[in-house]
Amino acid sequence: NPQESSVVDDVATHLASFQSSVADMQTAMVAVNADKNDPAAVQALKIAEEKVKTAGDKSSASIKEIIALVKTHNDSLAYRSSTMTAIVGIVAILFGIMVSWWVTRQITRPVKHNLLLAERIANGDLSSDIHPQGDDELGKLTGAMGRMNDKLRTMIGDVRSSVTQVSQAASEIAEGNTDLSSRTEQQAAAVVETAASMEELTATVKNNADNARH
Numbered sequence: 001n002p003q004e005s006s007v008v009d010d011v012a013t014h015l016a017s018f019q020s021s022v023a024d025m026q027t028a029m030v031a032v033n034a035d036k037n038d039p040a041a042v043q044a045l046k047i048a049e050e051k052v053k054t055a056g057d058k059s060s061a062s063i064k065e066i067i068a069l070v071k072t073h074n075d076s077l078a079y080r081s082s083t084m085t086a087i088v089g090i091v092a093i094l095f096g097i098m099v100s101w102w103v104t105r106q107i108t109r110p111v112k113h114n115l116l117l118a119e120r121i122a123n124g125d126l127s128s129d130i131h132p133q134g135d136d137e138l139g140k141l142t143g144a145m146g147r148m149n150d151k152l153r154t155m156i157g158d159v160r161s162s163v164t165q166v167s168q169a170a171s172e173i174a175e176g177n178t179d180l181s182s183r184t185e186q187q188a189a190a191v192v193e194t195a196a197s198m199e200e201l202t203a204t205v206k207n208n209a210d211n212a213r214h
Contacts, residue, residue, distance in 0.1 A: 010062045018055035022103055024048045029111055030137040056100070063092055110139070117145050126153040 025048035031041040067089045120128060126149055 010058075010065075015059055018052065018059050021048065021051040021055045022107070025052050026107060026137065029107065030141065033111065033114060033141060060096065063096060067092065110142070114142055114145065117142070117149075121145070121149055121152070126156065 025045065028041065028045035028048040031038065032045050035041060070085050070088065117128070128149065129146070
């Protein structure tokens with residue numbers, strides 16, 4: 001039937017367009033995750049999402065059209081043919097639901113996971129061991145976030161160690177300064193005592209000299 005062939009061709013075209021649109025949306029999501037403040041990336045993601053919706057609507061419409069044609073064609077057949085048509089229709093709907101669920105899960109789960117990791121790192125929680133969950137762009141992004149998390153954790157550990165060492169050195173310097181100040185005060189007191197003794201000795205010698213003259 002030429003009409004059925006045309007609808008089948010439309011479905012194949014729409015499904016190919018849907019698959020291409022999904023790939024474009026995944027690429028746009030990676031760009032947005034890399035720089036959420038990039039207006040061009042955000043706009044590209046919106047456009048890609050709109051294309052996915054449009055392609056999905058067209059695919060659904062074409063599938064519904066096929067179901068309608070099959071139903072019309074089989075209305076004149078026996079009960080067995082009608083039953084088979086219903087089964088085909090249900091399978092097609094279930095397949096569409098499964099495909100939609102699978103695509104949504106493949107896109108949203110890694111994005112949500114990466115957003116959660118980014119929020120934890122931004123909040124200062126570097127205790128997680130982050131491992132990539134796939135080899136695609138989102139998986140590579142997760143791996144890069146894990147390496148960044150490990151480097152930040154090592155860097156902070158080094159800084160804490162350096163601060164501890166500096167604090168200990170400052171404490172030792174303070175103790176040294178206190179000891180030096182104490183010794184300086186003792187030496188000053190000794191000098192004062194020595195000067196006083198010399199003054200007394202000088203006075204004694206002068207008195208003796210005066211007495212000797214008389």
